[in-house]
Amino acid sequence: MKLRYKRASLIGAAIVAVALAVTLILSAFRSNIVFFYTPTQVANGEVPKDASFRIGGMVVEHSLERQPDGLTVHFVVTDTVKHIPVSYQGILPDLFKEGKGVVAQGVLDLEGRFIASNVLAKHDENYMPPEAAEALKRAKAAEATQTPGTAGSKS
Numbered sequence: 364m365k366l367r368y369k370r371a372s373l374i375g376a377a378i379v380a381v382a383l384a385v386t387l388i389l390s391a392f393r394s395n396i397v398f399f400y401t402p403t404q405v406a407n408g409e410v411p412k413d414a415s416f417r418i419g420g421m422v423v424e425h426s427l428e429r430q431p432d433g434l435t436v437h438f439v440v441t442d443t444v445k446h447i448p449v450s451y452q453g454i455l456p457d458l459f460k461e462g463k464g465v466v467a468q469g470v471l472d473l474e475g476r477f478i479a480s481n482v483l484a485k486h487d488e489n490y491m492p493p494e495a496a497e498a499l500k501r502a503k504a505a506e507a508t509q510t511p512g513t514a515g516s517k518s
Contacts, residue, residue, distance in 0.1 A: 398411070398416050398417065399416070399417045399418075399419060399466070399498075400416055400417065400418055400419075401418070401419065401420060401442045401445075401498035401501075401502065402418060402420050402440055402441055402442045402444070402445040402446060402447040403442055403444045403445045403498075403502060403505075405418055405445070405447050405471065405477070406445040406447065410471060412471075413470070414470070415468060415469060415470055415480070416468070416469075416470075417466055417467065417468045418440055418447060418449070418466070418467055418469075418477055419440070419464070419465065419466040419467070419498065420440045420441050420442040420443075420447075420464070420465070420498065420499065421440070421441055421442070421443070421462065421463065421464055421465070421499070422438050422439070422440060422459070422460065422461045422462060422463060422464075422465050423438070423439040423440070423441050423446060423461065423462075424461045424462050425461065426438045426439035426461065427461050434452050434453060434454065435450070435451070435452045436450070436451050436452075436455060437449065437450050437451075438451075438461070440465060440467065440477070442498050442499055442502040443499065443502050443503055443506060444502045444505060444506055447475075447476075447477050448475070448476045448477065449467055449469075449476070449477045449478075449479050450476055450477070450478050450479065451467065451469075451478075451479040451482050453482070455482055455484075456482065456483065456484040457484075458484040459482065459484040460484070463484065464484070465482060465483065465484055466482075466483045467479035467481065467482045467483070468480055468481040468482075468483075469481070
């Protein structure tokens with residue numbers, strides 16, 4: 364075999380190996396990536412079906428219900444526009460409180476309830492995940508534009 368053909372076959376094999384490695388890496392990223400959605404996006408059906416995703420917002424005051432088993436809890440997450448009921452079985456973070464920010468990861472069931480596999484609470488008074496803070500800001504802006512005649516009025 365001529366040197367030219369050996370070199371071409373080595374270059375071809377290297378290209379195939381790199382393409383295979385890139386394909387495997389992208390496949391791993393695709394299967395492990397988890398997207399963040401707001402309660403409004405969930406209510407509007409913009410979430411993936413049968414796939415895990417994250418939902419974030421504020422825990423609605425007086426919505427936390429603990430079940431007798433001590434591990435199952437139900438609460439409602441809102442972005443001030445839409446409310447999504449959440450069920451979680453496990454130990455909640457110490458900083459989890461009603462009226463505070465939360466991010467939950469899980470799936471949506473057929474009845475529209477979010478079944479969380481993981482719940483994260485914000486870790487201090489000034490922190491909120493950037494996605495959740497931006498989503499709350501957009502929701503408040505949308506709510507302000509939908510309620511005409513209330514701007515500038517004082518009660």
